[in-house]
Amino acid sequence: MRKGKMLKLLTLIFFFLLNITIVPVEPAQLIDRIIAVVNGEIITQRQLVREMSLIRRDWEFQDEKKLRDIALERMINEYxxxxxxxxxxxxxxxxxxEKVLSDIKGDLSDEVFQEMxxxxxxxxxEFKERIKRRLLRERLIAQKLREMDDKVKIEKEEIxxxxxxxxxxxxGDEKAQEEIKRFCRIYRENLKGTDExxxxxxxxxxxxxxxxxxxxxxxxxxxxxxMEKLRSQAEIEIKTGGEESG
Known part of the structure; x- marks a missing residue:
């Protein structure tokens, strides 16, 4: 595989595995400003622009303000x-x-990876830090899901x-609830062979x-x-005008 194609492939791997995007911005073009403060931690304009670019790539948005609001909400939740x-x-x-980094890097040489x-x-x-943040979020959610196991009971009547x-x-009931339709999409193979x-x-x-x-x-x-409880307990300050970050 030629180096150009390899770089393009690795770019996609970066995006899909780590949900990151990099938007080159010259310091002279954009003064970094504080957009929000979440329990004492700041979110800057540069970070928000990167998140907006990521969402824009996955979804088509005509409303720039709506895109900005969604990106900011996502970042606040991550924090x-x-x-x-x-x-x-x-x-x-x-x-x-390092293990995740090695898996992402695969057989690429250090030179090609550094070029990427x-x-x-x-x-x-910075890339390692992004890996760490992703693993922390996944580990926290996995822990919470395990804690919920004893709280979730499914009765025979529900089934x-x-x-x-x-x-x-x-x-052919067209008034079925969305969760029924979702079940059919997930377990389509298990529903095959029914009497049509x-x-x-x-x-x-x-x-x-x-x-x-x-x-x-x-x-x-x-x-x-x-998550809603965590959000309600957090001290969140949105800077409408933005403040220059040091």
Whole structure:
């Protein structure tokens, strides 16, 4: 593979694995300003511009203000999660960071990898820090999901009720709830082989899948409530005009 193609491929790997984007900005063109303060930690204009560029690449936005608001909300939530990870004493070792770095780098030579970093205006230490932040967030959320296991109970009546709704949907009920449609998208393969005339699939065949789906949905709601609680307890200050950062 030619070096140019390799660099392009690695750029995509960087973006998809770490959700980062680099927007080269000359210091003379943009004075870095404080956009928000989250529990004493600042978010700057440069950081916000990078986040906006990332979202813009994944989604089409005509409304620049809406894009800015979404990007800022995402960054605030990230800061809150990282602060909570620190409070929970969750850590990521340098060896773990190096392992992820090695997996991303793959068979690339040090020279090509360094060229990639320079192309993205990113130092190796900055890249490692981004890996660490991602691992911290993932580890915190995984811990919270484990803690929720004992809190989430799925009753037989819930499974039966969901199954009856699923049967109606398979028979052509267009008023099915979105979660029924979502279940069908996830477990499409498990629903194959049903009687197309009756739209039937036995409860015994898919009850484990239904229970797993309902459990995951409840945990998602608990996770959302937990995040909303963290958000409500945080001290967040939005700088409407922006302040120059030192």
């Amino acid at each position: 809150i999660l990282l602060q909570e990870a620190k409070r929970e004493k969750i850590t990521v070792s340098s060896q773990e960071v 970093l320079e192309k993205e205006d990113l130092s190796l230490e 039966r009720d969901f199954y009856l709704k699923l049967k109606r949907y398979l028979k 005339n009756e739209g039937e699939v036995s409860l015994e065949r898919i009850q484990d899948k239904i229970e797993s789906f309902l459990r995951r949905r409840k945990k998602e709601k608990l996770l959302q409530s937990w």
